[in-house]
Amino acid sequence: MQTMREPTYFTLAALLDGPLHGYAIAKHAEAVSDGRVRLTAGTLYSALDRLLGQGLITVDGEEVVEGRARRYYRLTASGRRALQAEAARLAGAAAVVVSRISATPEPAA
Amino acid sequence: MTAAELTYRLALRAYPPGYRRARGHEILSTLADMQGDARRPSLRQTGALVKAGVCERGRAVTGGDRAGIWAEGCALAALVLLLLAATGAAFQLGWDIWYARLGMGWPLGGFSPVPLEPAGLVRVLAAALLPWGAALAVCRGRRLLPLAMALTAAALYVGGAVGFAGTGGYQSWSAGQSWMENAYQLGTAIFLAAPAGLLWVAGRGRRRPAAHRSLAWLALPAALTILHLASYWETTIVFWPLGAIMLAWFLAGRWSPHLAVAVFGVAVPVLAFVLPTAVGAPDYEYAVAVAAGAATLAFASLASALAFAPETELDPPAL
Numbered sequence: 001m002q003t004m005r006e007p008t009y010f011t012l013a014a015l016l017d018g019p020l021h022g023y024a025i026a027k028h029a030e031a032v033s034d035g036r037v038r039l040t041a042g043t044l045y046s047a048l049d050r051l052l053g054q055g056l057i058t059v060d061g062e063e064v065v066e067g068r069a070r071r072y073y074r075l076t077a078s079g080r081r082a083l084q085a086e087a088a089r090l091a092g093a094a095a096v097v098v099s100r101i102s103a104t105p106e107p108a109a
Numbered sequence: 110m111t112a113a114e115l116t117y118r119l120a121l122r123a124y125p126p127g128y129r130r131a132r133g134h135e136i137l138s139t140l141a142d143m144q145g146d147a148r149r150p151s152l153r154q155t156g157a158l159v160k161a162g163v164c165e166r167g168r169a170v171t172g173g174d175r176a177g178i179w180a181e182g183c184a185l186a187a188l189v190l191l192l193l194a195a196t197g198a199a200f201q202l203g204w205d206i207w208y209a210r211l212g213m214g215w216p217l218g219g220f221s222p223v224p225l226e227p228a229g230l231v232r233v234l235a236a237a238l239l240p241w242g243a244a245l246a247v248c249r250g251r252r253l254l255p256l257a258m259a260l261t262a263a264a265l266y267v268g269g270a271v272g273f274a275g276t277g278g279y280q281s282w283s284a285g286q287s288w289m290e291n292a293y294q295l296g297t298a299i300f301l302a303a304p305a306g307l308l309w310v311a312g313r314g315r316r317r318p319a320a321h322r323s324l325a326w327l328a329l330p331a332a333l334t335i336l337h338l339a340s341y342w343e344t345t346i347v348f349w350p351l352g353a354i355m356l357a358w359f360l361a362g363r364w365s366p367h368l369a370v371a372v373f374g375v376a377v378p379v380l381a382f383v384l385p386t387a388v389g390a391p392d393y394e395y396a397v398a399v400a401a402g403a404a405t406l407a408f409a410s411l412a413s414a415l416a417f418a419p420e421t422e423l424d425p426p427a428l
Contacts, residue, residue, distance in 0.1 A: 026139070041139050043157055
Protein backbone atom coordinates (compact mmCIF):
# COMPACT_ATOMS: atom_id res chain seq x y z
CA MET A 1 0.00 0.00 0.00
CA GLN A 2 1.44 3.36 -1.03
CA THR A 3 1.36 6.22 1.44
CA MET A 4 -1.21 8.88 0.60
CA ARG A 5 -0.47 12.51 0.04
CA GLU A 6 -2.17 14.94 2.33
CA PRO A 7 -4.66 16.32 -0.27
CA THR A 8 -5.71 12.76 -1.17
CA TYR A 9 -6.11 11.83 2.49
CA PHE A 10 -8.27 14.82 3.33
CA THR A 11 -10.29 14.46 0.13
CA LEU A 12 -11.22 10.93 1.19
CA ALA A 13 -11.77 12.07 4.77
CA ALA A 14 -14.21 14.74 3.53
CA LEU A 15 -16.37 12.00 2.00
CA LEU A 16 -16.72 10.00 5.25
CA ASP A 17 -19.96 11.79 6.14
CA GLY A 18 -21.61 11.13 2.79
CA PRO A 19 -21.54 12.17 -0.87
CA LEU A 20 -20.25 15.68 -1.66
CA HIS A 21 -19.65 17.71 -4.81
CA GLY A 22 -16.25 19.14 -5.75
CA TYR A 23 -16.55 22.52 -4.07
CA ALA A 24 -17.94 20.99 -0.87
CA ILE A 25 -15.04 18.50 -0.79
CA ALA A 26 -12.53 21.38 -1.02
CA LYS A 27 -14.29 23.33 1.76
CA HIS A 28 -14.54 20.25 3.95
CA ALA A 29 -10.89 19.26 3.40
CA GLU A 30 -9.79 22.76 4.35
CA ALA A 31 -11.92 22.70 7.50
CA VAL A 32 -10.85 19.28 8.78
CA SER A 33 -7.15 19.98 8.07
CA ASP A 34 -7.22 23.23 10.08
CA GLY A 35 -6.78 25.23 6.88
CA ARG A 36 -3.60 23.42 5.81
CA VAL A 37 -5.08 21.75 2.74
CA ARG A 38 -6.36 24.47 0.43
CA LEU A 39 -7.28 22.57 -2.70
CA THR A 40 -7.34 24.36 -6.04
CA ALA A 41 -9.77 23.13 -8.68
CA GLY A 42 -6.84 21.71 -10.66
CA THR A 43 -5.43 19.59 -7.83
CA LEU A 44 -8.91 18.63 -6.60
CA TYR A 45 -9.99 17.18 -9.94
CA SER A 46 -6.64 15.48 -10.48
CA ALA A 47 -7.09 13.78 -7.10
CA LEU A 48 -10.73 12.89 -7.84
CA ASP A 49 -9.76 11.37 -11.22
CA ARG A 50 -7.04 9.29 -9.61
CA LEU A 51 -9.32 8.10 -6.82
CA LEU A 52 -12.04 7.23 -9.35
CA GLY A 53 -9.48 5.26 -11.33
CA GLN A 54 -8.39 3.37 -8.22
CA GLY A 55 -12.01 2.64 -7.32
CA LEU A 56 -11.68 4.41 -3.96
CA ILE A 57 -14.56 6.76 -4.77
CA THR A 58 -17.44 6.64 -7.20
CA VAL A 59 -19.84 9.13 -8.79
CA ASP A 60 -23.07 9.28 -6.81
CA GLY A 61 -25.18 11.55 -9.00
CA GLU A 62 -25.26 14.77 -10.96
CA GLU A 63 -27.39 17.89 -10.99
CA VAL A 64 -27.33 21.43 -12.33
CA VAL A 65 -28.03 24.16 -9.77
CA GLU A 66 -28.36 27.74 -11.02
CA GLY A 67 -26.44 26.87 -14.14
CA ARG A 68 -23.60 25.24 -12.23
CA ALA A 69 -22.84 21.57 -12.76
CA ARG A 70 -22.54 19.53 -9.60
CA ARG A 71 -21.29 15.96 -9.60
CA TYR A 72 -21.42 14.13 -6.30
CA TYR A 73 -18.73 11.70 -5.20
CA ARG A 74 -19.09 8.92 -2.66
CA LEU A 75 -16.54 6.80 -0.78
CA THR A 76 -16.51 3.12 -1.86
CA ALA A 77 -15.89 0.21 0.51
CA SER A 78 -12.28 -0.08 -0.67
CA GLY A 79 -11.89 3.69 -0.32
CA ARG A 80 -13.05 3.43 3.25
CA ARG A 81 -10.59 0.61 3.91
CA ALA A 82 -7.71 2.55 2.30
CA LEU A 83 -8.53 5.60 4.41
CA GLN A 84 -8.71 3.47 7.54
CA ALA A 85 -5.34 1.86 6.75
CA GLU A 86 -3.73 5.25 6.14
CA ALA A 87 -5.20 6.67 9.37
CA ALA A 88 -3.86 3.64 11.27
CA ARG A 89 -0.44 4.14 9.69
CA LEU A 90 -0.42 7.83 10.64
CA ALA A 91 -1.62 7.00 14.15
CA GLY A 92 1.13 4.38 14.48
CA ALA A 93 3.73 6.89 13.29
CA ALA A 94 2.44 9.46 15.76
CA ALA A 95 2.35 6.94 18.61
CA VAL A 96 6.06 6.23 18.17
CA VAL A 97 6.78 9.81 19.13
CA VAL A 98 3.92 10.63 21.48
CA SER A 99 4.57 7.69 23.80
CA ARG A 100 8.27 8.54 24.20
CA ILE A 101 8.58 12.28 23.88
CA SER A 102 7.58 13.04 27.46
CA ALA A 103 9.82 10.29 28.86
CA THR A 104 12.97 11.58 27.18
CA PRO A 105 14.86 14.66 28.37
CA GLU A 106 14.83 17.78 26.19
CA PRO A 107 18.26 18.33 24.61
CA ALA A 108 20.20 21.40 25.68
CA ALA A 109 19.76 24.29 23.26
CA MET B 110 -18.24 36.88 -18.88
CA THR B 111 -15.99 38.12 -16.07
CA ALA B 112 -12.21 38.41 -16.35
CA ALA B 113 -11.85 35.51 -13.93
CA GLU B 114 -14.15 33.24 -15.95
CA LEU B 115 -12.37 34.15 -19.17
CA THR B 116 -8.98 33.41 -17.60
CA TYR B 117 -10.12 30.05 -16.25
CA ARG B 118 -11.70 29.11 -19.57
CA LEU B 119 -8.42 29.86 -21.31
CA ALA B 120 -6.43 27.92 -18.69
CA LEU B 121 -8.82 25.00 -19.12
CA ARG B 122 -7.55 24.66 -22.66
CA ALA B 123 -4.43 23.05 -21.21
CA TYR B 124 -6.58 19.91 -20.78
CA PRO B 125 -7.14 17.51 -23.70
CA PRO B 126 -10.34 18.34 -25.67
CA GLY B 127 -12.10 15.10 -24.69
CA TYR B 128 -11.48 15.72 -21.01
CA ARG B 129 -12.68 19.31 -21.38
CA ARG B 130 -15.93 18.15 -22.92
CA ALA B 131 -16.52 15.62 -20.14
CA ARG B 132 -15.45 17.65 -17.11
CA GLY B 133 -15.00 21.28 -18.22
CA HIS B 134 -18.41 22.53 -17.08
CA GLU B 135 -18.05 20.86 -13.69
CA ILE B 136 -14.55 22.29 -13.12
CA LEU B 137 -15.64 25.80 -14.16
CA SER B 138 -18.65 25.54 -11.83
CA THR B 139 -16.42 24.56 -8.91
CA LEU B 140 -14.05 27.43 -9.79
CA ALA B 141 -17.02 29.84 -9.81
CA ASP B 142 -17.94 28.60 -6.31
CA MET B 143 -14.36 28.95 -5.10
CA GLN B 144 -14.10 32.41 -6.67
CA GLY B 145 -17.01 33.76 -4.59
CA ASP B 146 -17.34 37.51 -4.97
CA ALA B 147 -13.72 38.07 -6.02
CA ARG B 148 -13.51 39.71 -9.45
CA ARG B 149 -9.89 39.13 -10.32
CA PRO B 150 -8.74 35.66 -11.40
CA SER B 151 -6.59 33.81 -8.88
CA LEU B 152 -3.04 33.20 -10.04
CA ARG B 153 -2.89 30.09 -7.87
CA GLN B 154 -6.04 28.61 -9.40
CA THR B 155 -4.93 29.47 -12.93
CA GLY B 156 -1.49 27.95 -12.43
CA ALA B 157 -2.91 24.79 -10.87
CA LEU B 158 -5.39 24.45 -13.74
CA VAL B 159 -2.67 24.71 -16.39
CA LYS B 160 -0.45 22.30 -14.49
CA ALA B 161 -3.24 19.73 -14.05
CA GLY B 162 -4.19 20.15 -17.73
CA VAL B 163 -0.65 19.49 -18.94
CA CYS B 164 -0.42 16.46 -16.65
CA GLU B 165 -3.72 15.17 -17.98
CA ARG B 166 -2.44 15.53 -21.53
CA GLY B 167 0.65 13.60 -20.49
CA ARG B 168 -1.49 10.86 -18.97
CA ALA B 169 -3.75 10.72 -22.00
CA VAL B 170 -0.70 10.13 -24.22
CA THR B 171 1.40 7.88 -21.99
CA GLY B 172 -1.22 6.02 -19.97
CA GLY B 173 0.51 7.41 -16.89
CA ASP B 174 2.77 4.42 -16.22
CA ARG B 175 6.56 4.33 -16.34
CA ALA B 176 6.75 2.29 -19.56
CA GLY B 177 4.35 4.66 -21.32
CA ILE B 178 6.25 7.74 -20.15
CA TRP B 179 9.50 6.33 -21.51
CA ALA B 180 7.97 5.16 -24.78
CA GLU B 181 6.19 8.40 -25.58
CA GLY B 182 9.00 10.56 -24.19
CA CYS B 183 11.48 8.86 -26.48
CA ALA B 184 9.10 9.06 -29.45
CA LEU B 185 8.64 12.78 -28.81
CA ALA B 186 12.40 13.31 -28.57
CA ALA B 187 12.86 11.34 -31.80
CA LEU B 188 10.22 13.46 -33.53
CA VAL B 189 11.90 16.73 -32.58
CA LEU B 190 15.34 15.46 -33.61
CA LEU B 191 13.92 14.26 -36.92
CA LEU B 192 12.28 17.62 -37.51
CA LEU B 193 15.60 19.37 -36.82
CA ALA B 194 17.40 16.97 -39.14
CA ALA B 195 14.65 17.50 -41.73
CA THR B 196 14.98 21.27 -41.46
CA GLY B 197 18.74 21.11 -41.86
CA ALA B 198 18.47 18.67 -44.76
CA ALA B 199 15.94 20.87 -46.55
CA PHE B 200 18.16 23.95 -46.12
CA GLN B 201 21.09 22.04 -47.54
CA LEU B 202 19.07 20.63 -50.41
CA GLY B 203 17.77 24.08 -51.26
CA TRP B 204 21.27 25.52 -51.42
CA ASP B 205 22.64 22.54 -53.33
CA ILE B 206 19.97 22.66 -56.03
CA TRP B 207 20.00 26.42 -56.27
CA TYR B 208 23.73 26.66 -56.84
CA ALA B 209 23.96 23.57 -59.02
CA ARG B 210 21.30 25.02 -61.31
CA LEU B 211 22.83 28.44 -61.50
CA GLY B 212 26.35 27.07 -61.68
CA MET B 213 27.66 29.82 -59.47
CA GLY B 214 29.67 29.87 -56.28
CA TRP B 215 28.55 30.11 -52.68
CA PRO B 216 27.58 33.73 -51.93
CA LEU B 217 29.22 33.89 -48.53
CA GLY B 218 32.68 32.76 -49.61
CA GLY B 219 34.60 31.33 -52.51
CA PHE B 220 32.78 27.99 -52.53
CA SER B 221 32.75 25.76 -55.59
CA PRO B 222 29.52 25.06 -57.47
CA VAL B 223 27.81 21.84 -56.43
CA PRO B 224 28.08 19.11 -59.05
CA LEU B 225 24.82 17.14 -59.22
CA GLU B 226 24.27 14.50 -61.91
CA PRO B 227 20.74 12.90 -62.05
CA ALA B 228 21.69 9.81 -60.00
CA GLY B 229 23.34 12.04 -57.44
CA LEU B 230 20.26 14.22 -57.34
CA VAL B 231 18.10 11.20 -56.52
CA ARG B 232 20.40 10.27 -53.64
CA VAL B 233 20.54 13.83 -52.34
CA LEU B 234 16.73 14.09 -52.62
CA ALA B 235 16.33 10.80 -50.76
CA ALA B 236 18.64 11.93 -47.96
CA ALA B 237 16.78 15.22 -47.67
CA LEU B 238 13.27 13.78 -47.79
CA LEU B 239 13.76 10.69 -45.60
CA PRO B 240 13.87 12.70 -42.33
CA TRP B 241 10.61 14.42 -43.33
CA GLY B 242 9.04 11.06 -44.14
CA ALA B 243 10.27 9.64 -40.85
CA ALA B 244 8.86 12.60 -38.89
CA LEU B 245 5.51 12.16 -40.68
CA ALA B 246 5.50 8.44 -39.84
CA VAL B 247 6.19 9.18 -36.14
CA CYS B 248 3.23 11.59 -36.14
CA ARG B 249 1.08 8.79 -37.58
CA GLY B 250 2.00 6.52 -34.66
CA ARG B 251 4.54 4.38 -36.56
CA ARG B 252 7.78 3.36 -34.86
CA LEU B 253 9.66 0.82 -37.01
CA LEU B 254 9.12 2.54 -40.38
CA PRO B 255 10.62 5.90 -39.26
CA LEU B 256 13.44 4.00 -37.53
CA ALA B 257 14.31 2.36 -40.85
CA MET B 258 14.00 5.66 -42.72
CA ALA B 259 16.30 7.51 -40.28
CA LEU B 260 18.90 4.76 -40.43
CA THR B 261 18.74 4.71 -44.24
CA ALA B 262 19.32 8.46 -44.34
CA ALA B 263 22.22 8.09 -41.88
CA ALA B 264 23.70 5.32 -44.04
CA LEU B 265 23.53 7.56 -47.13
CA TYR B 266 25.86 10.04 -45.39
CA VAL B 267 28.26 7.50 -43.90
CA GLY B 268 28.21 5.47 -47.14
CA GLY B 269 29.45 8.46 -49.12
CA ALA B 270 26.30 8.65 -51.25
CA VAL B 271 25.54 12.22 -50.20
CA GLY B 272 27.42 15.03 -48.54
CA PHE B 273 27.46 18.77 -48.06
CA ALA B 274 28.38 21.79 -50.07
CA GLY B 275 31.31 23.08 -48.06
CA THR B 276 34.46 25.13 -48.41
CA GLY B 277 36.12 22.46 -50.51
CA GLY B 278 33.18 22.02 -52.89
CA TYR B 279 30.83 19.09 -52.50
CA GLN B 280 32.16 16.95 -49.68
CA SER B 281 30.92 13.42 -49.16
CA TRP B 282 32.12 10.71 -46.82
CA SER B 283 35.32 9.05 -47.92
CA ALA B 284 37.12 6.17 -46.24
CA GLY B 285 40.37 7.69 -47.48
CA GLN B 286 39.84 10.88 -45.51
CA SER B 287 40.69 11.35 -41.87
CA TRP B 288 37.78 11.27 -39.46
CA MET B 289 38.12 15.00 -39.02
CA GLU B 290 37.51 15.57 -42.72
CA ASN B 291 34.45 13.30 -42.46
CA ALA B 292 33.22 15.10 -39.35
CA TYR B 293 30.20 16.82 -40.93
CA GLN B 294 28.94 13.63 -42.52
CA LEU B 295 29.55 11.68 -39.33
CA GLY B 296 27.81 14.35 -37.27
CA THR B 297 24.74 14.27 -39.51
CA ALA B 298 24.66 10.48 -39.42
CA ILE B 299 24.75 10.58 -35.59
CA PHE B 300 22.00 13.21 -35.66
CA LEU B 301 19.86 10.77 -37.68
CA ALA B 302 20.89 7.66 -35.77
CA ALA B 303 19.95 9.21 -32.41
CA PRO B 304 16.20 9.38 -33.23
CA ALA B 305 16.43 5.86 -34.65
CA GLY B 306 17.76 4.70 -31.28
CA LEU B 307 15.04 6.59 -29.45
CA LEU B 308 12.39 5.04 -31.70
CA TRP B 309 13.78 1.61 -30.94
CA VAL B 310 13.33 2.29 -27.22
CA ALA B 311 9.84 3.73 -27.90
CA GLY B 312 8.70 0.67 -29.84
CA ARG B 313 10.20 -1.91 -27.48
CA GLY B 314 7.77 -3.84 -25.29
CA ARG B 315 4.91 -1.55 -26.27
CA ARG B 316 1.75 -2.35 -24.35
CA ARG B 317 -0.56 0.30 -25.72
CA PRO B 318 -1.02 1.87 -29.17
CA ALA B 319 1.51 4.60 -29.96
CA ALA B 320 0.12 8.11 -29.70
CA HIS B 321 -0.71 9.92 -32.93
CA ARG B 322 0.49 13.50 -33.13
CA SER B 323 -0.87 16.41 -35.08
CA LEU B 324 0.72 17.07 -38.45
CA ALA B 325 1.00 20.66 -37.25
CA TRP B 326 4.34 19.47 -35.82
CA LEU B 327 5.67 19.62 -39.37
CA ALA B 328 4.44 23.17 -39.91
CA LEU B 329 7.15 25.01 -37.99
CA PRO B 330 10.14 23.31 -39.65
CA ALA B 331 8.41 23.70 -43.03
CA ALA B 332 7.83 27.40 -42.42
CA LEU B 333 11.42 27.87 -41.25
CA THR B 334 12.69 26.10 -44.35
CA ILE B 335 10.67 28.31 -46.68
CA LEU B 336 11.67 31.43 -44.75
CA HIS B 337 15.29 30.41 -44.81
CA LEU B 338 15.43 29.62 -48.50
CA ALA B 339 13.54 32.81 -49.33
CA SER B 340 15.53 35.14 -47.13
CA TYR B 341 19.13 33.85 -47.10
CA TRP B 342 19.06 33.64 -43.33
CA GLU B 343 22.11 32.19 -41.70
CA THR B 344 21.24 28.54 -41.03
CA THR B 345 22.22 28.51 -37.38
CA ILE B 346 20.10 31.56 -36.56
CA VAL B 347 16.88 29.89 -37.68
CA PHE B 348 17.48 27.05 -35.28
CA TRP B 349 16.96 29.36 -32.31
CA PRO B 350 13.15 29.57 -32.56
CA LEU B 351 13.20 25.80 -32.19
CA GLY B 352 15.45 26.27 -29.17
CA ALA B 353 12.89 28.61 -27.64
CA ILE B 354 10.20 25.97 -28.10
CA MET B 355 12.43 23.46 -26.37
CA LEU B 356 12.86 25.80 -23.43
CA ALA B 357 9.07 25.97 -23.14
CA TRP B 358 9.01 22.18 -23.16
CA PHE B 359 11.60 22.11 -20.44
CA LEU B 360 9.31 24.21 -18.28
CA ALA B 361 6.38 21.97 -19.16
CA GLY B 362 8.62 19.03 -18.32
CA ARG B 363 8.57 20.06 -14.68
CA TRP B 364 4.95 19.00 -14.68
CA SER B 365 4.89 16.25 -17.23
CA PRO B 366 7.62 13.63 -16.89
CA HIS B 367 7.44 12.28 -20.43
CA LEU B 368 8.07 15.77 -21.75
CA ALA B 369 11.11 16.02 -19.50
CA VAL B 370 12.54 12.82 -20.92
CA ALA B 371 11.96 14.21 -24.39
CA VAL B 372 13.49 17.59 -23.61
CA PHE B 373 16.68 16.17 -22.15
CA GLY B 374 16.91 13.70 -24.99
CA VAL B 375 16.71 16.54 -27.49
CA ALA B 376 18.40 19.50 -25.83
CA VAL B 377 21.84 17.97 -25.49
CA PRO B 378 22.44 16.94 -29.10
CA VAL B 379 20.80 20.14 -30.32
CA LEU B 380 23.15 22.26 -28.24
CA ALA B 381 26.02 20.12 -29.44
CA PHE B 382 24.88 20.75 -33.01
CA VAL B 383 24.01 24.44 -32.82
CA LEU B 384 26.67 25.91 -30.54
CA PRO B 385 29.82 24.83 -32.37
CA THR B 386 28.42 25.89 -35.75
CA ALA B 387 27.16 29.18 -34.29
CA VAL B 388 30.61 30.11 -32.99
CA GLY B 389 32.32 28.86 -36.14
CA ALA B 390 34.26 26.08 -34.45
CA PRO B 391 36.54 23.88 -36.53
CA ASP B 392 35.25 20.54 -37.73
CA TYR B 393 36.82 18.37 -35.07
CA GLU B 394 35.22 20.40 -32.28
CA TYR B 395 31.88 19.89 -33.97
CA ALA B 396 32.39 16.15 -34.15
CA VAL B 397 33.53 15.97 -30.52
CA ALA B 398 30.52 18.04 -29.44
CA VAL B 399 28.06 15.82 -31.29
CA ALA B 400 29.67 12.68 -29.88
CA ALA B 401 29.59 14.16 -26.38
CA GLY B 402 25.95 15.16 -26.92
CA ALA B 403 25.01 11.66 -27.98
CA ALA B 404 26.78 10.17 -24.94
CA THR B 405 25.13 12.63 -22.56
CA LEU B 406 21.71 11.95 -24.08
CA ALA B 407 21.28 8.57 -22.42
CA PHE B 408 22.54 9.80 -19.06
CA ALA B 409 20.38 12.95 -19.05
CA SER B 410 17.24 11.04 -20.03
CA LEU B 411 17.85 8.52 -17.29
CA ALA B 412 18.54 11.24 -14.70
CA SER B 413 15.36 13.02 -15.72
CA ALA B 414 13.26 9.87 -15.41
CA LEU B 415 14.76 9.11 -12.02
CA ALA B 416 14.15 12.66 -10.85
CA PHE B 417 10.47 12.23 -11.58
CA ALA B 418 10.25 8.67 -10.25
CA PRO B 419 8.96 9.65 -6.77
CA GLU B 420 5.62 10.49 -8.41
CA THR B 421 4.04 7.62 -6.53
CA GLU B 422 0.51 8.67 -7.36
CA LEU B 423 0.99 8.63 -11.12
CA ASP B 424 -1.86 6.36 -12.06
CA PRO B 425 -3.95 5.77 -15.18
CA PRO B 426 -6.70 8.30 -15.95
CA ALA B 427 -10.05 7.68 -14.38
CA LEU B 428 -12.44 8.58 -17.17
